[in-house]
Amino acid sequence: MSAPNGARRQIKDHPEIPISPDEMAVCAEQILEAGASILHLHVREDDGSHCLDVDRYQNSINAIKNKVGDQLIIQATTEAVGIYDRHQQMEMVKKLKPEAVSIALRELCPTDDELGEFEAFNKWVIKENIFPQYILYNPDDHIRFEEYIKKGVFHHDTPFVLYVMGSYNGPTPDTDALKKLAANNKRPWAACGFSENEKDCINHSTKVGGHIRVGFENNIWREDGSLLENNGEMIKHAATVAMNNNRPIASVDDVRNIFNLRG
Secondary structure, X not given: OEXXXXXXXXXXXXXXXXXXXXXXXXXXXXXXXXXXXXXXXXXXXXXXXXXXXXXXHHHHHHHHHHHHOXXXXXXXXXXXXXXXXXXXXXXXXXXXXXXXXXXEHHHHOOOHHHHHHHHHHHHHHHHOOOEEEEEEOOHHHHHHHHHHHXXXXXXXXXXXXXXXXXXXXXXXXXXXXXXXXXXXXXXXXXXEEOOOXXXXXXXXXXXXXXXXXXXXXXXXXXXXXXXXXXXXHHHHHHHHHHHXXXXXXXXXXXXXXXXXXXX
């Protein structure tokens, strides 16, 4: 999976960060060629700030599909970035009805008080054949997620997880704990790291059965401090690491079959 832009970085941070629909379409072609099968999509306001505008999402999705067809699964983010509340996040998904969506557990269900509404939203997501991925930031998120699985909150026996290992400031005290939790997770999961931690995250996840998310949302630098060429560079690196560990690279058809996304 590629996360090409995120909510915060701008052209001044990297000249190849894709912001506009046309730029995202070019990026989609680059990451597809490099081996990606899922594109984690953020869209921006005219001033470059984060937004969850449905029309802007649709414009980017259309541009990507015009360039690469259905050869990438497009995952819309619901990230709040301190701007949106959980009702606005869920409303965006209901209006857009993307093929896939990422959901931070702590944002859409911050406490058990929101559990009923969150469960109903998950039921709707599954009914609409939307492919959800649930983002977990620390061991407490993981523990609560496991409890909710037992309660049937996700309406799915094997919900797909993304473990966020670290932050823009580097590894956190929770990173090692998340590595252990991920390694013992028998359900499908992926992980992402930040900056110099990105390659360590790739190596660890590949060796213990996880999937990989890389991209300019998390890291724009090589180990020598120079800028990565584009979003395809770390996809190629991740693909090489995976192949060296006898982990075949999933095509978009493989992903749709693994997660039963057809129909």
